[in-house]
Amino acid sequence: DQQVKQNSPSLSVQEGRISILNCDYTNSMFDYFLWYKKYPAEGPTFLISISSIKDKNEDGRFTVFLNKSAKHLSLHIVPSQPGDSAVYFCAVDKTGTASKLTFGTGTRLQVTL
Amino acid sequence: NAGVMQNPRHLVRRRGQEARLRCSPMKGHSHVYWYRQLPEEGLKFMVYLQKENIIDESGMPKERFSAEFPKEGPSILRIQQVVRGDSAAYFCASSSEQGWSGTDTQYFGPGTRLTVL
Numbered sequence: 001d002q003q004v005k006q007n008s009p010s011l012s013v014q015e016g017r018i019s020i021l022n023c024d025y026t027n028s029m030f031d032y033f034l035w036y037k038k039y040p041a042e043g044p045t046f047l048i049s050i051s052s053i054k055d056k057n058e059d060g061r062f063t064v065f066l067n068k069s070a071k072h073l074s075l076h077i078v079p080s081q082p083g084d085s086a087v088y089f090c091a092v093d094k095t096g097t098a099s100k101l102t103f104g105t106g107t108r109l110q111v112t113l
Numbered sequence: 114n115a116g117v118m119q120n121p122r123h124l125v126r127r128r129g130q131e132a133r134l135r136c137s138p139m140k141g142h143s144h145v146y147w148y149r150q151l152p153e154e155g156l157k158f159m160v161y162l163q164k165e166n167i168i169d170e171s172g173m174p175k176e177r178f179s180a181e182f183p184k185e186g187p188s189i190l191r192i193q194q195v196v197r198g199d200s201a202a203y204f205c206a207s208s209s210e211q212g213w214s215g216t217d218t219q220y221f222g223p224g225t226r227l228t229v230l
Contacts, residue, residue, distance in 0.1 A: 004155070034218065043117070043204050043221030044156070089155055099146070099169055101219065103155035 003027060004092055006104035013111055019077040021107050023090035028071060032093040034101070035064060035075045037086045044089060048075070080111045115140065117207050117222035118187075125228045132192040132199070134225045138207030145188045146206040146219055147180060156204060162188060195229045202226050 005024045013019045021035075031052050036044035050057040050064045050073075057064050063076045073090055087108045091101040118137040126132050138145050143164055148156040161169040162182035173180065177195075182188040192199055203226075206219035 006155075036221075041223070043119075043206075043223045046218045046220065049218060091156075099144075099161045100158045100172070101146075101148075101156075102158065103148075105153070105155045 002105075003094075004090060004102050004104040006088075006090060006107050008107050009105070010108040010110070013080045013109065015082060015111055015113050016079045019075075019080045019084065019109055019111070021075040021077075021088050021090075021109065023073040023075075023104055025071050025073065025092055027094070028068065030092045030094055033064070033066060033073050034091045034093070035062075036089045036091060036103075037084075038089060038106070039086050047088075077109075080109075082111050082113065085109055085111045117142075117205055117220055119203075119205050119222035119225050121225060122223060123226050123228070125230065126195050127230050128196055129194050132195050132227055132229075134190040134192075134203050134205075134227070136188040136190070136205030136207075136222060138188070138205075139209075139220055142207035142209050142220075144208045144210065145182050146208075147188075147190050148204045148206065148221075150202045150204065150224075152201075159190075192227075195227075197229045200227055200229045 003026045034049040035047040038044045048059050048062045048064050050066050055066050065074045087106045089106045090104045120135050145162045147159040150156045158172040160173050160180045177193045179191045202224045204224045206221045208219050
């Protein structure tokens with residue numbers, strides 16, 4: 001069962017523009033949401049997170065938005081840079097115990113010059 | 114401050130052999146998690162361990178797979194009698210404590226890519 005969905009397998013954005021990556025989830029009881037970035041042949045790197053009591057969290061060029069009524073999560077990267085080219089995974093903590101993350105299938109972001 | 118270490122980075126096994134994957138968590142971390150990523154898929158949780166204890170193994174296949182995190186030494190993910198379907202990237206993550214606080218989260222190692230011939 002696909003409880004966390006990233007429906008866009010790939011996204012291409014011009015350098016300097018905004019990148020918007022989307023994630024949908026099925027269970028309104030999910031408590032904590034995270035975004036990870038992954039380069040080829042490396043492990044995922046934590047980017048930013050948000051708890052269910054908030055609707056926005058910002059860290060530098062990265063902002064995560066949470067729309068609980070729509071069960072939708074998005075990551076905004078502004079401005080996009082070539083080094084942002086990677087696969088981005090959203091993940092949820094289903095149990096609220098930070099012990100088991102459920103990942104989406106990822107979106108490959110390509111930032112072009 | 115070394116990150117999460119995994120070895121080997123690449124492992125090739127023939128069907129029926131055993132695979133042993135090692136994970137050394139970040140210094141000061143006592144919680145270890147194993148995930149598996151099949152081609153074109155997201156990471157799937159396998160098991161969560163603390164020192165000498167398996168806390169949650171709900172994602173582990175019922176047979177052939179086992180994990181341990183001894184008092185001394187790295188965490189080991191062991192796959193017996195490997196089959197072609199075991200070919201995947203296996204990632205280990207660690208955290209300093211359970212529960213989300215501040216910037217604490219799970220930090221991932223570079224992964225071990227297992228190929229079963």
